[in-house]
Amino acid sequence: MRAPSSSPLKTLLGRGLLALALLFGQQQAALHWLSHAIEATQARASQSAPADHCDECLALAGLGAGAPSATPVLPASFAQHALVAVRLASHAPVELRLGFQSRAPPILS
Numbered sequence: 001m002r003a004p005s006s007s008p009l010k011t012l013l014g015r016g017l018l019a020l021a022l023l024f025g026q027q028q029a030a031l032h033w034l035s036h037a038i039e040a041t042q043a044r045a046s047q048s049a050p051a052d053h054c055d056e057c058l059a060l061a062g063l064g065a066g067a068p069s070a071t072p073v074l075p076a077s078f079a080q081h082a083l084v085a086v087r088l089a090s091h092a093p094v095e096l097r098l099g100f101q102s103r104a105p106p107i108l109s
Contacts, residue, residue: 029060
């Protein structure tokens, strides 16, 4: 059975909040990457080793490309019907044969 449908306002609100969460998550990932880029630039200027990546880098890695700016376009040339050669089976008349001969049960006398 299907769950009772929610109101259109709840659906719109849920989708809007999901879009905002994705937008702000990508913004946070970009800002965090920028902070590492600034640290790497400062470390290069002072000739010291840059810091390793932190746990937040791993957590935000999936959000960096969560929603691409353009949807991929598939070429329409691949969507073609393939012609298949169909061989029609010829039906030859066959004599009717019984697979078994039914008999009556034996008589006990």
